[in-house]
Amino acid sequence: MDILITGILLGATYSLIAMGLTLQYGVARIMNLANGEMLVAGAFGAFWVFTAQQASPFAAALVVVPGAFALNWLIYRYLLRPLVRRAKNRGMLEVDSILATFGMSFVLVGIMLMVFGGGYFTYSYLAEPFEILGSPFALNRVVACLVAVAISGLLYWGLNGTRTGMALRALAVDPAAAGLVAIDVPRMSAFSFALGGAVTAAGGIVLSTFLTMDASIGVVFTMKALIIVIMGGVGDVRGAIVAAVILGLAETAVASLIDPGLTLAAAYLLFVLVLLLRPEGLFGRRQS
Amino acid sequence: MSRAEIRSLTLAAAAFALLAFLPFLKDSGYLLSVSVSIAMYTVLATSWALFSGPTHYISLATAAFYGLGAYVVAAGIGAISYPLLLALAGTAGAVLALAVGVTTLRLTGVYFVIFTLGLAELIRQVVTWVQNNLTGSRGMYVFTEITERIIYWELLGLAALVYLVGWLVARSRLGFALHIIGNDELVAAHVGINSAAAKLILFVISGVFAAVVGAVMAPRYTYIEPSIVYSPELSFQVVIMALLGGAHRLWGPLVGVIPFALLWELIAARFPTQTVLLLGVAFLLIVYLIPHGVVGRIEFALERLRWGTRRG
Amino acid sequence: MAERTVLDVQSVVKRFGGLLAVDQLSFAVRQNEVLGLIGPNGSGKTTVLNLISGVFKPTTGDIYLDDRLISDRPARHIARAGVGRTFQLVRILPSLTVLENVMAGAVFGHKRLWGREARKYAERQLERVGMAHAMGMATAALTYIDEKRVELARALASDPRVLLLDEWLAGLNPTELQTGIALIRSLREEGRSIVLVEHVMDAIRSLCDRCVVMSGGVKIAEGAPAETLADREVIRAYLGDEDA
Numbered sequence: 001m002d003i004l005i006t007g008i009l010l011g012a013t014y015s016l017i018a019m020g021l022t023l024q025y026g027v028a029r030i031m032n033l034a035n036g037e038m039l040v041a042g043a044f045g046a047f048w049v050f051t052a053q054q055a056s057p058f059a060a061a062l063v064v065v066p067g068a069f070a071l072n073w074l075i076y077r078y079l080l081r082p083l084v085r086r087a088k089n090r091g092m093l094e095v096d097s098i099l100a101t102f103g104m105s106f107v108l109v110g111i112m113l114m115v116f117g118g119g120y121f122t123y124s125y126l127a128e129p130f131e132i133l134g135s136p137f138a139l140n141r142v143v144a145c146l147v148a149v150a151i152s153g154l155l156y157w158g159l160n161g162t163r164t165g166m167a168l169r170a171l172a173v174d175p176a177a178a179g180l181v182a183i184d185v186p187r188m189s190a191f192s193f194a195l196g197g198a199v200t201a202a203g204g205i206v207l208s209t210f211l212t213m214d215a216s217i218g219v220v221f222t223m224k225a226l227i228i229v230i231m232g233g234v235g236d237v238r239g240a241i242v243a244a245v246i247l248g249l250a251e252t253a254v255a256s257l258i259d260p261g262l263t264l265a266a267a268y269l270l271f272v273l274v275l276l277l278r279p280e281g282l283f284g285r286r287q288s
Numbered sequence: 289m290s291r292a293e294i295r296s297l298t299l300a301a302a303a304f305a306l307l308a309f310l311p312f313l314k315d316s317g318y319l320l321s322v323s324v325s326i327a328m329y330t331v332l333a334t335s336w337a338l339f340s341g342p343t344h345y346i347s348l349a350t351a352a353f354y355g356l357g358a359y360v361v362a363a364g365i366g367a368i369s370y371p372l373l374l375a376l377a378g379t380a381g382a383v384l385a386l387a388v389g390v391t392t393l394r395l396t397g398v399y400f401v402i403f404t405l406g407l408a409e410l411i412r413q414v415v416t417w418v419q420n421n422l423t424g425s426r427g428m429y430v431f432t433e434i435t436e437r438i439i440y441w442e443l444l445g446l447a448a449l450v451y452l453v454g455w456l457v458a459r460s461r462l463g464f465a466l467h468i469i470g471n472d473e474l475v476a477a478h479v480g481i482n483s484a485a486a487k488l489i490l491f492v493i494s495g496v497f498a499a500v501v502g503a504v505m506a507p508r509y510t511y512i513e514p515s516i517v518y519s520p521e522l523s524f525q526v527v528i529m530a531l532l533g534g535a536h537r538l539w540g541p542l543v544g545v546i547p548f549a550l551l552w553e554l555i556a557a558r559f560p561t562q563t564v565l566l567l568g569v570a571f572l573l574i575v576y577l578i579p580h581g582v583v584g585r586i587e588f589a590l591e592r593l594r595w596g597t598r599r600g
Numbered sequence: 601m602a603e604r605t606v607l608d609v610q611s612v613v614k615r616f617g618g619l620l621a622v623d624q625l626s627f628a629v630r631q632n633e634v635l636g637l638i639g640p641n642g643s644g645k646t647t648v649l650n651l652i653s654g655v656f657k658p659t660t661g662d663i664y665l666d667d668r669l670i671s672d673r674p675a676r677h678i679a680r681a682g683v684g685r686t687f688q689l690v691r692i693l694p695s696l697t698v699l700e701n702v703m704a705g706a707v708f709g710h711k712r713l714w715g716r717e718a719r720k721y722a723e724r725q726l727e728r729v730g731m732a733h734a735m736g737m738a739t740a741a742l743t744y745i746d747e748k749r750v751e752l753a754r755a756l757a758s759d760p761r762v763l764l765l766d767e768w769l770a771g772l773n774p775t776e777l778q779t780g781i782a783l784i785r786s787l788r789e790e791g792r793s794i795v796l797v798e799h800v801m802d803a804i805r806s807l808c809d810r811c812v813v814m815s816g817g818v819k820i821a822e823g824a825p826a827e828t829l830a831d832r833e834v835i836r837a838y839l840g841d842e843d844a
């Protein structure tokens with residue numbers, strides 16, 4: 001029971017980072033391997049606000065989220081757009097964007113190492129027990145989960161209830177057709193990429209309230225986000241949420257029953273199962 | 289075999305023979321250690337490009353295979369003869385490559401990249417866990433009689449082998465099939481090519497080479513620990529070198545390995561804390577400025593020259 | 601008409617999500633026969649070729665080649681069994697030379713030629729489509745029409761029993777069209793079966809032994825070209841209701 005609740009709490013936060021990547025890969029068609037670094041950068045922001053400014057880590061969002069949005073917009077506009085234009089087909093774009101975002105992830109890790117050093121960073125925020133159904137859970141995890149759910153809800157409404165959201169969804173289905181119905185594809189792609197980055201950074205803030213991080217841990221989160229996105233089906237928000245919860249549960253189960261050092265192995269096992277059994281995603285339609 | 293082929297084969301053989309005498313030079317200590325790392329990267333980058341060059345699947349699993357090979361040696365040294373250990377390491381590499389390939393190579397390139405991205409980290413976690421829980425130690429000692437000289441010769445032999453394999457593949461149906469797959473996988477299927485099998489064979493070849501290189505290098509560490517041999521940095525360096533030189537030609541990676549390996553020695557010594565940043569910058573420079581590698585640049589220039597003279 | 605059936609398409613259905621692209625389609629192609637597969641844009645012709653050559657599997661229904669079920673086999677097996685094709689949007693292999701493009705067909709199909717043999721065989725296919733002069737050329741230098749010829753040579757290099765041509769004659773000028781028609785006719789005379797997807801009516805009249813007319817994924821007529829093209833329903837499908 002404890003595993004179930006902890007797993008769901010964790011999964012809810014994971015769904016946030018998966019949404020960030022969905023916006024970037026599903027809509028803007030950029031497989032962003034620097035996604036995890038954006039998350040770590042957000043976490044650093046929260047850490048700094050909490051320790052140096054003595055403020056709530058969530059206050060960091062005021063700076064981090066717009067900052068991440070702007071940074072990602074610039075990255076898309078000046079680094080990725082040329083690749084989109086240069087690519088002759090989707091395969092080429094995929095290879096180029098993977099290599100380029102890889103380079104960026106290393107640059108970001110390098111910068112963070114320079115600024116913050118190589119040590120672990122962690123802070124104690126709301127580290128008090130909170131009772132759910134008679135068992136104690138860390139309050140910070142519960143708050144993190146609630147914040148994540150709130151942001152996800154907002155995004156979900158944005159995607160399904162607004163004109164911009166509709167344009168983004170059209171883009172996710174078919175960029176060429178979206179262009180035909182007067183959607184400004186380059187602008188919406190940039191917007192989607194930037195929004196994805198902002199959401200990911202927000203996810204970083206949320207995760208930092210209860211996880212220990214270091215400058216080079218980003219790649220682990222990139223992996224997790226990718227596994228969730230693939231498991232849920234690329235571009236499928238509902239699938240991503242379910243997949244995130246499954247991953248959260250699997251990790252929590254492995255961590256508490258076997259060894260916390262094996263969480264990635266748990267994620268991988270899930271990944272392999274998905275690739276072998278349902279490569280089109282949990283709810284995906286099997287193409288021929 | 290055509291006359292030109294015989295000539296380049298003879299030249300290559302002569303070059304290898306010459307290189308084999310390097311350890312006999314006076315005061316060759318530093319030179320030898322640099323040569324070992326160049327030879328190592330040459331084998332790794334060339335075998336990487338054998339698979340990734342034609343298929344455009346970017347494998348980030350070199351470190352996983354390398355670490356696997358090193359661990360096979362570390363675990364078996366003393367109990368099993370060294371040549372047998374090398375063979376075992378190669379077999380282990382093949383098995384791992386098969387497992388990864390069967391899972392991912394049917395799918396698009398992204399899934400493959402992601403899978404290989406985390407593979408070294410995954411194996412590192414598992415090995416660490418096994419060591420902590422079953423053997424109660426954090427690492428293993430590798431005590432052997434094997435000197436750097438021998439390692440160098442072994443690597444040189446492997447380099448010769450990798451070139452031979454690459455040359456044979458390029459002349460074979462398999463090489464032709466890969467070339468077609470890299471151009472258009474749908475057409476490949478429509479002329480009767482089994483793409484998944486062709487890719488798998490090449491991935492296994494490159495995995496075997498990386499594992500054997502790890503096994504060969506193991507005695508150089510004396511103490512082996514997961515975080516050392518499963519370092520993801522190795523995978524990225526290999527990718528950078530191969531791309532820098534040009535992954536579409538057999539000798540392309542070599543063109544990238546030599547300058548990069550030398551430069552990297554310098555950088556690692558001068559800016560030990562900024563290696564990650566610089567690695568990233570190198571990646572970006574290659575993607576944006578020389579997307580087809582140095583060799584691609586040269587070929588392009590030659591092509592233009594030829595057209596120019598023909599017209600003029 | 602005692603020729604035996606080579607390709608048999610049986611009640612094939614193909615759905616793309618909610619779209620029914622091919623609906624309960626059946627037809628057969630005999631040896632030595634050119635079957636015209638015609639219909640307005642978007643009626644599902646290319647999809648039918650994709651189903652035969654194995655790009656997609658039918659949602660339901662079966663396709664047989666010489667009584668062997670091929671519709672649940674992957675494309676490479678279908679190709680090796682003797683089905684060759686060209687694509688509506690030409691798919692040339694850009695980084696191979698013209699000759700290598702054609703050799704691709706001879707090396708992996710049931711021919712499995714290699715080395716000099718494969719080269720010579722490919723050269724003869726190029727001669728046949730009138731591209732002998734371009735053998736060593738890079739594909740970047742080809743015109744669209746020449747690309748189509750090379751693609752046909754590649755299909756021929758696998759010595760197919762059934763050849764699927766997707767609007768291969770589209771875009772040819774009148775002289776080229778006559779050469780093209782003669783070429784296809786000569787392929788039939790060698791005993792091959794040809795499925796010809798085409799909008800060029802002259803070609804259909806002079807080449808096809810029979811026609812299958814599709815509209816909205818359904819077969820609306822089948823028979824000799826002259827009769828089917830005069831069919832009221834066919835005219836309505838092509839021209840819209842008010843003209844019928």
Ligand SMILES: Nc1ncnc2c1ncn2[C@@H]1O[C@H](COP(=O)(O)OP(=O)(O)OP(=O)(O)O)[C@@H](O)[C@H]1O
Pocket residue numbers: 616619621639640641642643644645646647648688
């Ligand atoms: N891969 C696919 N995914 C989804 N829909 C598809 C796919 N391929 C074809 N369709 C749809 O199936 C229908 C039939 O298309 P098809 O290309 O077979 O028509 P066609 O008869 O060849 O037309 P044309 O004469 O324009 O070539 C169209 O509505 C098309 O949009």
Ligand SMILES: [Mg+2]
Pocket residue numbers: 645646647688766
């Ligand atoms: Mg069509």
